[in-house]
Amino acid sequence: MPAQQKATNAKPKRMSVAPVKPAKATSKRKDDDDGTEFGDGTDDWMQGKALVKPPDQLDLTEAELKEEFTRILTANNPHAPQNIVRYSFKERAYKPISSVEQLAVHFVLEGNLLHQDSDEARRQKAKQGVAEEKAPVESTIAEADEEKPETPAGGEEPAEGEAEPEEGGAEERAESAEMKGAGRDQKLTNQFNFSERASQTLNNPLRNRECQTEPPPRSNFSATANQWEIYDAYVEELQKQEKSKEKQKVLPTKKEEDRGKKKAALAETQSDDITKVSKVAKIIERMVNQNTFDDIAQDFKYFEDASDEFREQEGTLLPLWKFQYDKAKRLAVTALCWNPKYKDIFAVSLGSYDFTKQGHGMLLLYSLKNSTFPEYSFPTLSGIMCLDIHPRLTYLVAVGFYDGCVAVYNLQEGTNPAYKSTAKSGKHTDPVWQVKWQKDDMDNNHNFFSVSSDGRVVSWTLVKNELVFTDVIKLSIEGAVTEDPEGLHLPTMACGTSFDFHKQVDYLFLVGTEEGKIHKCSKAYSSQFLETYSAHNMAVDSVRWNHFHPKVFISCSSDWTVKIWDHTISTPMFTFDLNSAVGDVAWSPYSSTVFAAVTADGKVHVFDLSVNKYEAICQQPVVAKKKTKLTHIEFNPIYPIIIIGDDRGYVTSFKLSPNLRKKPKEKKGQEVPKGPEVEIAKMEKLLSLLREPGNGS
Amino acid sequence: MQHLHVNNRGDKLLLPHCKGHEKVMAETADSKKEEPDYKRLHSFPLIRHTDMPEEMRVEAMELCVTACEKFTTNNESAAKMIKESMDKKFGSSWHVVIGEGFGFEITHEVKNLLYMFFGGSLAVCVWKCS
Numbered sequence: 001m002p003a004q005q006k007a008t009n010a011k012p013k014r015m016s017v018a019p020v021k022p023a024k025a026t027s028k029r030k031d032d033d034d035g036t037e038f039g040d041g042t043d044d045w046m047q048g049k050a051l052v053k054p055p056d057q058l059d060l061t062e063a064e065l066k067e068e069f070t071r072i073l074t075a076n077n078p079h080a081p082q083n084i085v086r087y088s089f090k091e092r093a094y095k096p097i098s099s100v101e102q103l104a105v106h107f108v109l110e111g112n113l114l115h116q117d118s119d120e121a122r123r124q125k126a127k128q129g130v131a132e133e134k135a136p137v138e139s140t141i142a143e144a145d146e147e148k149p150e151t152p153a154g155g156e157e158p159a160e161g162e163a164e165p166e167e168g169g170a171e172e173r174a175e176s177a178e179m180k181g182a183g184r185d186q187k188l189t190n191q192f193n194f195s196e197r198a199s200q201t202l203n204n205p206l207r208n209r210e211c212q213t214e215p216p217p218r219s220n221f222s223a224t225a226n227q228w229e230i231y232d233a234y235v236e237e238l239q240k241q242e243k244s245k246e247k248q249k250v251l252p253t254k255k256e257e258d259r260g261k262k263k264a265a266l267a268e269t270q271s272d273d274i275t276k277v278s279k280v281a282k283i284i285e286r287m288v289n290q291n292t293f294d295d296i297a298q299d300f301k302y303f304e305d306a307s308d309e310f311r312e313q314e315g316t317l318l319p320l321w322k323f324q325y326d327k328a329k330r331l332a333v334t335a336l337c338w339n340p341k342y343k344d345i346f347a348v349s350l351g352s353y354d355f356t357k358q359g360h361g362m363l364l365l366y367s368l369k370n371s372t373f374p375e376y377s378f379p380t381l382s383g384i385m386c387l388d389i390h391p392r393l394t395y396l397v398a399v400g401f402y403d404g405c406v407a408v409y410n411l412q413e414g415t416n417p418a419y420k421s422t423a424k425s426g427k428h429t430d431p432v433w434q435v436k437w438q439k440d441d442m443d444n445n446h447n448f449f450s451v452s453s454d455g456r457v458v459s460w461t462l463v464k465n466e467l468v469f470t471d472v473i474k475l476s477i478e479g480a481v482t483e484d485p486e487g488l489h490l491p492t493m494a495c496g497t498s499f500d501f502h503k504q505v506d507y508l509f510l511v512g513t514e515e516g517k518i519h520k521c522s523k524a525y526s527s528q529f530l531e532t533y534s535a536h537n538m539a540v541d542s543v544r545w546n547h548f549h550p551k552v553f554i555s556c557s558s559d560w561t562v563k564i565w566d567h568t569i570s571t572p573m574f575t576f577d578l579n580s581a582v583g584d585v586a587w588s589p590y591s592s593t594v595f596a597a598v599t600a601d602g603k604v605h606v607f608d609l610s611v612n613k614y615e616a617i618c619q620q621p622v623v624a625k626k627k628t629k630l631t632h633i634e635f636n637p638i639y640p641i642i643i644i645g646d647d648r649g650y651v652t653s654f655k656l657s658p659n660l661r662k663k664p665k666e667k668k669g670q671e672v673p674k675g676p677e678v679e680i681a682k683m684e685k686l687l688s689l690l691r692e693p694g695n696g697s
Numbered sequence: 698m699q700h701l702h703v704n705n706r707g708d709k710l711l712l713p714h715c716k717g718h719e720k721v722m723a724e725t726a727d728s729k730k731e732e733p734d735y736k737r738l739h740s741f742p743l744i745r746h747t748d749m750p751e752e753m754r755v756e757a758m759e760l761c762v763t764a765c766e767k768f769t770t771n772n773e774s775a776a777k778m779i780k781e782s783m784d785k786k787f788g789s790s791w792h793v794v795i796g797e798g799f800g801f802e803i804t805h806e807v808k809n810l811l812y813m814f815f816g817g818s819l820a821v822c823v824w825k826c827s
Contacts, residue, residue, distance in 0.1 A: 218826065221810055222802035223746065225820030233814055234739040 077102040114190040289370050296320050300368075300641070305657035313611050315618045315659030317604060320641065321371035323348070323651040327379065328362045333645025335386045335434075336634040341394040343638050344368040345375065348651055351383025351402055353631070358383055358402055363409060365397075366651065378415055386434045388448065398448045398460075400432025406450050406460055406467070419467045421460065426469035428452035433497045439506075449501075451511060455493030457521070473526050475513060494519075500544050500553070510553060510567075512540025518555055520567060533570055535563060542584050548592035548679040552687070556582035562597050564609075566687060573690050574613070578605055584632040590640075590661055592679035593686065598630035598644055606660050609686055618660055622652060739817035746812040757783065757811045761821045765795070772796060772819075779823060790827030795819060 080102055085094040114121050290297060300320050308315055331350035339345040344367050351361040361383035365376040383402040390396035395411040396418075404427045407417035421427040430453030437448045438459070447461040455475040461468045475494035495514035502508035507523045508530075516536035519529040536557035546552035552573075556562045558581040563572035580599035588594035593609040602623035605616040623630065623646060632645040640656045742762050747754050760782055768775040776793040783791040787809075794801060797818050803810075809825035 217807045218804050219807050220802065220804050221746065221812070221824070222800075223812060223822075224800035225796065225814075225822070226798035227818060230814045230818060230820060231735075231739070233743055233745060234735075234817060237743050238738060 075102060077104055079104070110193060112190065112194045120190055285373065286369050289372055293321065293371065300639075300655060303655065305659075308657050308659040311659060313608075313617050313659065315606065315657040315662075317606075317618060317620050317622065317642075317654040317656065317660075319622065320653040320655055321368060323366045323371050323374075323643075323653070324649065325362075325364055325374055325377065327377070328364060328649040331360075331362060331383070331649045332629075332647035333631050333649060333651060334361075334384060336632045336643055336645050336651065337387055337389050338634060338636055338643075339365075339389055339394050340391045340637070342367075343636065346634070346643060346651075347387055347389055347397055348374075348645060349384035349387040349399060350649055351385050353647065361401065363387065363397065363399055365411070368653070376411055378409055378417075385431050386450075388435050388437050390437045390446065393446070396437075396446065398435045398437060398450075400428075400435045400450050400452070402431045404428035404430055404432060404452060404454070406432055406435060406448075406458075408448075408462060408467070419462055419465070421467050421469065425467055426458065426471075428454050428456060428458070430454040430495070434499055436499065436501060438501070449499070449509075451496035451499045453495035453497070453514065455495060457496060457499065457511060459523075471526065472523055473511075473521050475511060475519065495539075497539050498541065498543050502550070503545055503547065504550050510543050510545070512543040512555060512557075514539040516540060516557060516559070518543055518565075531567070531570065533565065535565075535572070536561060538581075541582060542586075544585065544587060546592055546683065547587050547589055548676050549683040549687075550680075552592075552683060554585050554587060554595055556585040556597055558582065558600075560599075562595075562605075566691075569691075573687060574609070576605075576607070576616075578603075581629075583630050586633050586635055586642075588635050588661070589637050592683040594660070596633055596635070596642060598633045600629040602626065602628050602630055602646075604630070604633070604642075604644060604654070606656070608660070608662065610682055611662065613686070618657075622654065736817055741815075743814045744811065745814055745820075746810070748808050748810050750808060753787065753808075754811065756786070757823055758813060761811070761813060761823065762815060765815050765819060765821065779821070783823065783825070787825065788827075791823065791825050794822045 080100050082100060084097045084100060086097055087093075088095045116125075299318060303318060305316055305318065328350045332352055332354075333348055334351045334353070335347075335349040337347045339347070345365055348364045348366065349361070350364065352358055361380040363376075363378040363380065363384055364374040367375050380399075380401065382405070384399045385402055386400040388398050390398070397409045397411065398406065399409065399417075400406050405421050406427070407420040410418040428450065432450050432452045435448055435450045437446070441447050441461060445461045445463055447459055449457060449459050449472065451457050457472045457475070459470045459472050461470070475496050494517065496511050497514050498512040500510050502510075509521055509523070511519045511521055512535070513519070516534070516538055518533040518535045518540055520531040520533070521529055535555050536559045538557050538559040540555055540557050543555040544553060546554070551566045551568060552564060553567060554562065554564050560577055560579060560581060562576045562578060562582055562585050564574040565572050576597075578597060578599050580601040580603070583598045583600060585595060585597040588596065591608065591610075593611075594607065596604060596606045598604055601621075603619055603621050606618040607616050611617055622644060625648075628650075629647045630644055631647055634643050636642065640661050641653050642656065643651055643653045645651045742758055744754070744758060749757060760779055764775040764778045764782075767778070772795040776795045779795075780791050780793045783793070792803075797820070799820070801822060803822070803824055803826070805824035805826050811821075811823045813821050815821055
């Protein structure tokens, strides 16, 4: 018992001390970790064991300390009463009790251990065959220790109580030593009051889960069966069978047709499925393009070449998007046309100018919003040489082919042309060089004109499902009508290569020919020219009326020149030599004096007559490879950009720098007049300068 | 067949101008001539209503035909045979009704119903409901 008691006593002591000291420690070092605090607490306790001194302890001298006091300790309880009396029935009187109980119980603990030397322990050991060697040494120490704490408490303990706890104490000591040294030996239990202790962990709560399947679906059915119903059913069935037999006999082919139709329908529905995502796909494609070509889009919108301010007149072209399509790689751009309604869309026709390399062609429609892939593409068997988009119904695109056909594509419909001329319906016999939509005729039918090398200018009218043609004029070479010796009259045809209709005067139009002549014609006279200009020495590639001034037109030719004309005067007002065959020329839509031309050596020439009457204000090579020829140019009607096509099928867009679209400087507080009148006046001023010396000579 | 006769006569009687008794008799005679013919014609199995899948339908129909041909005079045993075979092949709780005249209103599991005529005078209704 004492050992145990000591252990149990020691614990409360430590417990009582510990709360005080660690409290101080924590107050001192609040910042410290819990772990370190705990360590300090144990250290404090160790020191306390050595130094605790009662405050009222006497200071004694050495001699006093050595003085010996003899005390005899008895086993008598000083508090026990000495004069207890009891009534004795034998003697019939109260008698003091001789032996007074000296026992005072301070602490009782029942042990569950037994002494290793006891019989019981030996028996158990024998059972388990355990040999104990360390125990004697340990137990002697233990007994020495025990004596001190035992004396004050257990001095008067009765023998019966003592035996077991003592044994238990020794046992525990031995046991603990054993645990440390030898390791795991089973505890020896006594058989009387050994109690096993057990604990149970929390059990996981139980859960119920239930599910029920849905019963298989059911439905109701009711009918009546009787003889007449059965008969009727059979009769009906037989009739049906007969009918189907007849059908099979009569129309075995029809079924196949039906199947074909079904298949077609299936195919259609399938394609419908694809078209469902087409819109989304298109949006995504445009988004990707916008992200990829973000810098170009920013340039298109905001970039103004700041260096223009430091140049006097010259301007530059800033390349923007480049449009290309793999299937059109080897074809030349033969015409360009902006969509009049959607300013970001333009049409490109592709074919070949090389007589020996004619092949397929293609009609493409691009959007500035998606430079990587055309919005629409129509492959054709013959090369397309020209195109025009209807000014109002912008889904109608008229094209002219190298084989002399003309056709109208409807973008809302499929890949085949909505209208196409045939050999029967008066197609041209030579390549069609230009087509142009006209105003609707009296019956509100759409119609367009075409010009071809076969010398005819033909008006085509869209009537229901066919193209109806009318020859407007036949171009004959003036004075070349030769008379054979036999007297046969063979008019020689001039080859038309380009034409343009006057912006205001409805009937008036110009036709450029391969011979270099330009004829001023009227729709009213089919055999006569109003005037003929000996314009160029080679084929006239393009002829165009000025957007503002009603008298002025421009022409260009492979003879390296661009000429500007007043249609009332038979000699050119301006002539510019560009040192290379000029593919195309175009007036700008914003100024009457600005035009641009493209040449076969890959250069773009931009002129502003009001700035410089003799030289281009911008002359810029715009192709990567030297051999590439530029074929066509077109100004966007609104944005300050141009598109240029070359003979490799590429279309490139350029932004005009501020100098190329210069407007008269605005002075403060003074409104600058604007509008077409101003533009006309500007041109008129230039022309008047030239006319006077011309008139004089 | 008796019903048929009644039917024919009834129709004729409704017409006001058909008063002649002989005429009616003649008509019945004609229809009697036709009788064996249509009996022969109407011997094939005719599916009146079904929602079974193709394979099951074919099998059930063939089973019905076999059963009805085997027990021409005993509809009960034919029904029993059909029911037991269907239970074996498609799982339990099939019900079969065979007869020349009956009305019914049943609840069946979807895709497990066959209502057919056979042999010109028999109606067979087979359904599953467990």
